[in-house]
Structure formats: structure tokens, C-alpha cells
Amino acid sequence: MEKNSLLLPLFCALFLTPFFHGGLFASAFGVKDGSEQWGYIRVRPKAHMFWWLYKSPNRVNDPSKPWPIVLWLQGGPGASGVGIGNFEEVGPLDTFLNPRNSTWLQKTDLLFVDNPVGTGYSFVEDESALVKTDDEAALDLTTLLMKIFNRNKSLQNRVLYIVAESYGGKYAVTTALTALKAIESGMLKLKLGGVALGDSWISPEDFVLSWGPLLKDVSRLDNNGLAKSNRLARLIKQQLADGQFVEATNSWGQLEQVISDNSNNVDFYNFLLDNGMDPISTVSALQSTKGISLNRYSRYLNSRKFSPGGDGDLDTLMNDVIRRKLRIIPANVTWGSQSSQVFSSLEGDFMKPRIHEVDELLAKGVNVTVYNGQIDLICSTKGTEAWIQKLKWHGLKEFLSLDRTPLYCGNDTRTRGFTKSHKNLHFYWILGAGHFKLICFGGNVKAHIELIILQTLASWPILLWPQARYISAGHLASAFGTADGSEEWGYVEVRPKAHMFWWHYKSPYRVDDPSKPWPIILWLQGGPDSPVGTGYSYVEDVNLAVKTDEDAATDVTTLLKELFNGNKTLQESPLYIVAESYGGKFAVTLGLSALKAIEDGTLKLKFGGVALGDSWISPEDYVESWGPLLKTVSRINNGALTTSNSLVQEIRQQISGGLFEEATETWGELENVISNGSNDVDFYNFMLDSDSDPVSVVSALPTRMSTDISYSSYLDYRKSLSASSSAGLPALMNGVIRDKLKIIPAKVSWGGQDGIVFPAMAGDFMKPRIDEVDELLAIGVNVTVYNGQVDLICATPGTEAWIEKLKWGDLNKFLSMDRTPLYCDVSGGEHVTKAFTKSYMNFHFYWILGAGHFVPVDQPCMSLKMIGSITQSPN
Known part of the structure; x- marks a missing residue:
């Protein structure tokens, strides 16, 4: 298969757009070269929304391909896009104000908004002006877009893509529908290119139901923790069915506490880590709470307290250097000071699903892209796949039946993701990424998790002496x-x-x-x-x-x-x-x-x-676990899962019937199906490809012609391990070590008979x-x-x-x-x-x-x- 090395950059470029000239708004400021502009818009009486627009230095003026604009919507609710999305994820500078070589400005202009009002620099003069629903937040955002776009023909000629993260996905779909309605009525003059939902909180029910089983599969919960988690998840499901959304929000808080207690504080944004060790989320351990546990969502609001690798305090940056640069922040406004009120105000909407809105966008022909990080927990891939299957969109059946295409970054041959598309629905499974997964632009990625642990090889003694006894019996002539x-x-x-x-x-x-x-x-x-x-x-x-x-x-x-x-x-x-x-x-x-x-x-x-x-x-139990586990961690799709499970059933019957050699042959076929369906997952580390783990160092599994060939992936697992020999472990064992031992018969080479052992034991x-x-x-x-x-x-x-x-x-x-x-x-x-x-x-x-x-x-x-x-x- 030809490697689709261009698809990841194209994916990032999907959501792409323009810039406008100053002087349109009394509160708008900017830099002299016109590359940035920012300001406030009063979206309602006593409700003021802050925005910041960056013009890409790589912008290309091509009327046939309008330069795109991305409207970035942060999650929370109550997390600042102007702060977190800008300085911690995709903007031109990091929290140390150093240039970010992976900035999305390479592909698009960026419009950051502190949404909803009360978030970041946005503020309300009265708490009663805070929004209480996603629809109200969407109306405010649409008002802002009217103010920015309607008087600027240059912007109107470009295409706006709404890209959202986490809870921002709910804003994205409601805003897109509100904006479309305003466009159709002539009240908003812009071209909407589509929405992209990154690890988005579209269906809370499906996500909370996925948490326990997922954490059990990856060893962070045991059966006791799973049972506790599932009880609360089922309660939440019932509360949602009964329209008890505030109560469901409270139960959600209790469930997070149960998960935290029973997993020893797993990171909700990367289930392979503790919640204090992820350089992306950098959150403190959850604390026990009483009553309504809304404040525990502060783990997201504070998720970027420090930047990776240093002391870049985002609060200090935003309330000092950046505030002084912007010059228009009111004296009584502190960045982020109203964020907790934003979440509290939205507690009745927090657990409401927005699947219907996704369906409506698809029906209208709007491009909808969903992308999910493989190791995210809060908005897990399992949960995302579950709500997608609930869509009523007419193209869903065809979409689900499609195979996925593996994705690569540049010349890197490691599998970085999978994708599939049908009509206007597109899905990206992003491997190695958690909740914050910006891998499209290569290696300098904040969400990158170091999965490979280097091995230190021991040095061997140089001075060798034969017949030095320490087994004292003395009857072993060859010792x-x-x-x-x-x-x-x-x-x-x-x-x-x-x-x-x-x-x-x-x-x-x-x-x-x-x-x-x-x-x-x-x-x-x-x-x-x-x-x-x-x-x-x-x-x-x-x-x-x-x-x-x-x-x-x-x-x-x-x-x-x-x-x-x-x-x-x-x-x-x-x-x-x-x-x-x-x-x-x-x-x-x-x-x-x-x-x-x-x-x-x-x-x-x-x-x-x-x-x-x-x-x-128990080989039967292992092969039975492979398909579901790989589906859970995004390495195979439903088609490969079905084929895998069919072979597993055959193996079970063969073992039950005492047909052990036949079961061994079928096991080889199953490994081949898994390898092909997963784009060569490493059987010894499912987070990696089979040729990217320095421990197993196995080549991609070939088509299985016989079982002795198939198990060579284990027999060769240390092929290139030795740091001192370019030829690897066989050369070491048949060279320096053989010379040291002195007793290996001339006709015997290390590993020379390995090929006879496995076939002999096939039964x-x-x-x-x-x-x-x-x-x-x-x-x-x-x-x-x-x-x-x-x-x-x-x-x-x-x-x-x-x-x-x-x-x-x-x-x-x-x-x-x-x-x-x-x-x-x-x-x-x-x-x-x-x-x-x-x-x-x-x-x-x-x-x-x-x-x-x-x-x-x-x-x-x-x-x-x-x-x-x-x-x-x-x-």
C-alpha cells in the first residue's frame, strides 16, 4: 500500500482563512504591521467578548484558493482560547514568548475568542449576563462574527472553519447552526467551510459509559473500581433519560472522583499517565469534594498552568506581559477570574448531548471532521465512536462500512493515525495523543508522549579465565x-x-x-x-x-x-x-x-x-482479547474486529476439540489479520508499530504461510539490540560472547536450531x-x-x-x-x-x-x- 504521507498535513490544513484592516471597531487594537488585531465586542448589554486575530506570514493570495481562517474554540466550559489555545497549543508563540515552529499559522489565519463571556479576558458586568446554555453561547459568538465579518469584504471572500477542543465541540456545532441560519437570513456575511470536533464532549453519556471499561482494559482499574464506575455511569444514563441534567452533572463529578480514587489519580487527558505528570495537562491530583463538585472541572481550567519544560506560568503571562501589550483590558478584569462562574452557570447544559446538532449539520451538507486522541480518557475514542453510531445521517451505514487509511508524518514510516471519509463526514484516529493532540506539524508537539524507554546494555568482562569453579561439586566437566x-x-x-x-x-x-x-x-x-x-x-x-x-x-x-x-x-x-x-x-x-x-x-x-x-x-483468553483491545485503542476498525473475532471463535472450537496443531495454524492466520488490519501494530507494545519498538525490534509480520514463520517475530525480537554491534544480538552471541565462553562446539551457532523448536512444539x-x-x-x-x-x-x-x-x-x-x-x-x-x-x-x-x-x-x-x-x- 502506498503510504499516505501527505494526509496529516492536509488534515491540519482542512480547517483553514483571512485578515482584516484596523479601524472598524472603537475597541480594536493591533500591531503596526497588521499581522495581529484584537478587541472587545459587546455581544449583549453588560456582556463583553474578547477576540484576537492573527494574520499568517505564510499567506498566499490565490483567488481560486482563498486563504482560510480558523476560529478556535476552547473547552471547559470556561477555558480561554486566547490563552490556552493560543500560547499553549497552536498560536505563534509559547508561554515563554518563543516562536512555535508547529504553529497553525503556517496553514491558516487564526481567530481566538474567549468564549463564552466570563472566560479569559471576556467579562460580564453582572453575573446574570453569563450564558446558561450552549445555544446562548452560540448566539453571542454569531453576534461577534457579524461584527467582525459584515463590514470587511476581504474576510467575506474567505472561508471560516470552526475548530473546537473538548467542551468547545458543543459550542462549535451550535454556533455553526446559528451562523448558518444568520447567513441564510442575510444577517451574517461569511463562508462557512466546516467544523472540526477535536476530542469533543458531544455525548457525555457515551463518554462516561466508556471510562470504566477502557481503564479496566489498560490496567488502571480493577474489577472493584470498574463495578463502582459502572454503577455511577448507569445512574448518569438514567438521569439524562429523565432530563435531570443538573443531577447528572453532580453524578459526573462523583464519577470522576471514583475514577480518580480507584486508578490512583489517572490523568483524564492521557490514560497512560498520572494526572500530575502530563506536560500538557499538568494538573494537580483531584481532591475530595462535598456536594456539587463543579469546581473539580478546574483541572481543565488550570490544565495549562505551566508550559512543558519550564516555569512558563500562563496566569502570570496573561495578567502581566500580554495584558500590557493589549492595552484595552479593563482595570477590574483579571484573565480567568470569572471562569468558575462560567462552568457553574452552564451546569444545567453541561451533560446535554449535541448529537442531533451534528446530524443537522451533516444533513445540510456541512463538512464535519471528528478527530480523537488515542489515549484520551475524558473524551475517549470509544465514547466518540459510540455517539457517531447513533447518528441518523443517511450516509452513516456507508461510512461505518469503509476501511481506514493509515497516516504518516512526512518521511516517518511510523503509523501516526488512521482516517476514513464518506461524503461530508471525516474521522481521524490520532495515535500516541491524548486530549491535546496536535501532531500534524511534526515532532515539536506538546501532546507528544514519550512511549519508548531506552535500554542500557551491560558491558561484559574482558578478562576471561577457564575452569574457575564456584560450583564446588566438580563433576561438571564442561563448566x-x-x-x-x-x-x-x-x-x-x-x-x-x-x-x-x-x-x-x-x-x-x-x-x-x-x-x-x-x-x-x-x-x-x-x-x-x-x-x-x-x-x-x-x-x-x-x-x-x-x-x-x-x-x-x-x-x-x-x-x-x-x-x-x-x-x-x-x-x-x-x-x-x-x-x-x-x-x-x-x-x-x-x-x-x-x-x-x-x-x-x-x-x-x-x-x-x-x-x-x-x-x-491461556492462549484462548489472549487471542480473544486482541480484537476488542485493539479496537479500544484505535488500532483496528469494526471490519478487522469482526474478522478477528471470527478466527478467535474457530480457535476456541479447535482447542475445545483438542485440535491443538490446527489451533496453532489458525493463530498464525489471526496474527496476520491483526497485522494487516492494524497497519502492523507491535504485538509487544500496542502503542507502537512493529518496527518502531527498540525493545522488540520486530519486522512487520509477513503473510503467514506457516506457523514457524509467523513466530519468527518473537525469535527475532532482539535482532538489532546490541549497541556495540551494528549486526545486532546474533553477531554479539556468535562473536564476542562465543569467544568468551570457549566451550561452544564448532558446529553450534547461537540460535542455529531455533527453527526446529517451535515446529516441534506446534501441538x-x-x-x-x-x-x-x-x-x-x-x-x-x-x-x-x-x-x-x-x-x-x-x-x-x-x-x-x-x-x-x-x-x-x-x-x-x-x-x-x-x-x-x-x-x-x-x-x-x-x-x-x-x-x-x-x-x-x-x-x-x-x-x-x-x-x-x-x-x-x-x-x-x-x-x-x-x-x-x-x-x-x-x-
Whole structure:
């Protein structure tokens, strides 16, 4: 498919327009070169609206393509477009008065208005003059447009586009209809090009109903929080149906508090963050309120208190430098001082939907563009898609049936968005953006969230010495190590002609405390790529590759016997099996195999427990989660969701019928459908494309011809990881590391037999291992589950689904518990939520925020804290 690299800039240019000459209004001022003009218009007695018009320096005079004007409408209600929209989002200067290289003036003139009266510099002389409805605000704006346009023929020759954000979307649709009526009656002389609704509060009911399920899907709510949220959302729905709009506004405030309390203060403008860490919203944590909680919407009114990366205080800027520049602000008017009254005055209209107005605009042929940030919560994409499906517009069915087109920025091949259009309705899904999503103009974007966490690679020892024993038994003829005893490695022949490689590191942080033995972690990778035939492990005959998880567990148990049985020092340290991905299936089968060996006296070790990291325990539950999750985060549309769900049903039937190899084949087909329908989403981080995650570093999934090809996306996931080698991890392992180890047979290359392991296990790959987890819990073994928030292959909703299938006697008590938020460096003043956890008896769960499939890489600090807790490390 040809990449549509021009569409995003064109999208931004859609809403585009002119400038007019001074002297038309007694209160109008401007700069000498005519590039700016501002002033007040009395829209009603005692109601004064402030406006500010910028003329683009890039303006092109072409009669066939009139230069556009954007009327920017801020949300709130009560947030200042002149302040927030101008200095924090799209205007020519930022809050430090430095030029913004992403200003929309590159494509259009900009008209900022402090709307409704009482917002920003706009003011009323009497509170009774504040508007109480969106329609009243629309009348005021239409009056302002009449005053600005009707006496200026230059402006009348251009096209006005109304672009709105958040609550401003309700103003946009009501103003457009009012303006059209005035145009038709001859009272307003302008050309209306269309409206653009950015994360707009068009249907409050649909948004509040989406909050709980969305936050549950991305690990910010548990089942308890979801139940509380859904109860209030249903109450709001009933209140709206009964016309109790003020009561619904009050319940909305209560719901926000419940969401905040149960998510540990999620950011309502970026659900991947806490509400104090988003450089866009920069809001303080919600505080408990009593009665009507209208003031809690101040999180939006104060959303741009400081600019990213510095001390740019918007209040100070607007009430000092900018006020002095403008020269016409009355002495008794303070920027933003009446904003809270604006919201209170509109409390009866705040929760009213405006879907009907969108329908009316579409019916009249007006261009309506909807755009939504992928990680917005307050006006979530799920909620937006829900209200769009309620439209009565005659073209809706055709619109919904269309496939989406991926969007890119310039030469950047990463997927930045999706779009589809039919007639005069256009929708943009903007990836990586929250409530404030201005990605069209490239990298200097305030709403940009850094999703990629860089990995630091450890350096390897240079001085190498063979035969340096620290496993004292001495019966492993192929064991080598470093001179200081900190490392040892070797081969164990676990079966005739089946050789397993191991590498043991001794911690430099080790504390010798008899009351708290220093733990050992056995790390099991996924793939499946832990059995013989993986990495440096090898078989002399391909027929010796294991075919089941139990076979693999037996081999590793044999290895543990060789390592532990003759070494009393190791026997004193508890062993914890920590697994990632498919390694989780090895972990639980190995746990049971090792326990049996311990009980019959053939294995001498202390077993501490198992930890299952993003583990492939129940393939059925994971594949069932993929489609809905990707739909939730805007990576697939309804068509791909339907195709995905159809294949999932086939997989379920195959697993139920014991057709596991067939299920593996269908799984490969499903991955291909997901890849094609999502424009190659990364299966290890659903916020990224498959080739843009420096951790997984996987190529776009190819058309699936066979399952061994399809799983190469995991086997190759570290292809280019090494910072010291341009050829990546294979070159490192087959070069410097091989030279260091000295014992790798000449005919063995690292990863050389990987291709035989997965096909050999095709009949076991899709088998669930829930029963094994149950058995471990029943025995009393500590079982820890941890999952990365943005993993797809082993998605958190899938993990939660299989956990709910456990027959463990204490499951209901575990599920009923609330979660505890976790932080990394509280002593250093950091209070950013990094994870949630809850534990009951011997079962423990960690939800790791901001992490994908590879939790130790994505969240190293939280990973280290978690493993210390799991192993009860004395350090």
C-alpha cells in the first residue's frame, strides 16, 4: 500500500482563512504591521467578548484558493482560547514568548475568542449576563462574527472553519447552526467551510459509559473500581433519560472522583499517565469534594498552568506581559477570574448531548471532521465512536462500512493515525495523543508522549579465565567461569544427544544473612525457546527436540539436579523460577516437576515460587482479547474486529476439540489479520508499530504461510539490540560472547536450531496451563503474575480472564480486594504511579504501567522492586 504521507498535513490544513484592516471597531487594537488585531465586542448589554486575530506570514493570495481562517474554540466550559489555545497549543508563540515552529499559522489565519463571556479576558458586568446554555453561547459568538465579518469584504471572500477542543465541540456545532441560519437570513456575511470536533464532549453519556471499561482494559482499574464506575455511569444514563441534567452533572463529578480514587489519580487527558505528570495537562491530583463538585472541572481550567519544560506560568503571562501589550483590558478584569462562574452557570447544559446538532449539520451538507486522541480518557475514542453510531445521517451505514487509511508524518514510516471519509463526514484516529493532540506539524508537539524507554546494555568482562569453579561439586566437566568466581557456565547432557547450556551469575550485591538466604532466579525465556535446540543448547538429532511443555520441564529438572545436588551452598538459597511469555508455560510445568523431584529426594533445593511475566498461560483468553483491545485503542476498525473475532471463535472450537496443531495454524492466520488490519501494530507494545519498538525490534509480520514463520517475530525480537554491534544480538552471541565462553562446539551457532523448536512444539503451543497454576496454588507455592500495560501478545485483559477461571479456593477473596499503587522513588519525591498490586495468601498480581511485553526493559525500576519483593531479598 502506498503510504499516505501527505494526509496529516492536509488534515491540519482542512480547517483553514483571512485578515482584516484596523479601524472598524472603537475597541480594536493591533500591531503596526497588521499581522495581529484584537478587541472587545459587546455581544449583549453588560456582556463583553474578547477576540484576537492573527494574520499568517505564510499567506498566499490565490483567488481560486482563498486563504482560510480558523476560529478556535476552547473547552471547559470556561477555558480561554486566547490563552490556552493560543500560547499553549497552536498560536505563534509559547508561554515563554518563543516562536512555535508547529504553529497553525503556517496553514491558516487564526481567530481566538474567549468564549463564552466570563472566560479569559471576556467579562460580564453582572453575573446574570453569563450564558446558561450552549445555544446562548452560540448566539453571542454569531453576534461577534457579524461584527467582525459584515463590514470587511476581504474576510467575506474567505472561508471560516470552526475548530473546537473538548467542551468547545458543543459550542462549535451550535454556533455553526446559528451562523448558518444568520447567513441564510442575510444577517451574517461569511463562508462557512466546516467544523472540526477535536476530542469533543458531544455525548457525555457515551463518554462516561466508556471510562470504566477502557481503564479496566489498560490496567488502571480493577474489577472493584470498574463495578463502582459502572454503577455511577448507569445512574448518569438514567438521569439524562429523565432530563435531570443538573443531577447528572453532580453524578459526573462523583464519577470522576471514583475514577480518580480507584486508578490512583489517572490523568483524564492521557490514560497512560498520572494526572500530575502530563506536560500538557499538568494538573494537580483531584481532591475530595462535598456536594456539587463543579469546581473539580478546574483541572481543565488550570490544565495549562505551566508550559512543558519550564516555569512558563500562563496566569502570570496573561495578567502581566500580554495584558500590557493589549492595552484595552479593563482595570477590574483579571484573565480567568470569572471562569468558575462560567462552568457553574452552564451546569444545567453541561451533560446535554449535541448529537442531533451534528446530524443537522451533516444533513445540510456541512463538512464535519471528528478527530480523537488515542489515549484520551475524558473524551475517549470509544465514547466518540459510540455517539457517531447513533447518528441518523443517511450516509452513516456507508461510512461505518469503509476501511481506514493509515497516516504518516512526512518521511516517518511510523503509523501516526488512521482516517476514513464518506461524503461530508471525516474521522481521524490520532495515535500516541491524548486530549491535546496536535501532531500534524511534526515532532515539536506538546501532546507528544514519550512511549519508548531506552535500554542500557551491560558491558561484559574482558578478562576471561577457564575452569574457575564456584560450583564446588566438580563433576561438571564442561563448566567454565571467570577468575573472580562471579560467573560460571557450562553444558549438561539432559538426555542422550540433548545438551542444555546454562550460565550462572553471582550477585556483587549479595548479603550473607543466614536468616534471609540470598535468592537465586532461574530465568526462562519465551518463544518457545528455552528447550534444547535453543540458543547455545543443541541436539545431535532434530528428532530429539521436545514436543511438550512437560518434556521441556523434565529436561530442566535434570539440569537443576546436576547443578544443585552436589552443591550445599546452592541448596541453602531459595530458587525462584521467573518466566516471560511462553516461558510461563515452562515455569508452571517445571515447578510441578521440580516439586515432585524434591518430594522423592532426587532434587535438593529450596523452591521459593514462580513468577509469570506476560505469560502465555491461556492462549484462548489472549487471542480473544486482541480484537476488542485493539479496537479500544484505535488500532483496528469494526471490519478487522469482526474478522478477528471470527478466527478467535474457530480457535476456541479447535482447542475445545483438542485440535491443538490446527489451533496453532489458525493463530498464525489471526496474527496476520491483526497485522494487516492494524497497519502492523507491535504485538509487544500496542502503542507502537512493529518496527518502531527498540525493545522488540520486530519486522512487520509477513503473510503467514506457516506457523514457524509467523513466530519468527518473537525469535527475532532482539535482532538489532546490541549497541556495540551494528549486526545486532546474533553477531554479539556468535562473536564476542562465543569467544568468551570457549566451550561452544564448532558446529553450534547461537540460535542455529531455533527453527526446529517451535515446529516441534506446534501441538502444545495452544494448550492452556491454567490447571498447573491451580495445582501450584493448592500446594501452597507462591505464584506471582505480572503484566505490562501495553502488551498485546499476552494482554492484561487476557491474563485477568484466565485468572478468573482458576479453581483455587481463595480466588473470590483475591478478586474482591482493592489494589495498592506502587511507586519507584518515593524517598526522592517521585509520586508517579508505576504499577498496582494486590496479594492474597500465596497469590500475587502486579499491573506494570507503561510497559509492554518486556517488563524488565520497559520498567526497570519497578521490575527490580517487584523481584525484590517476590524473592524477599535481604538487600
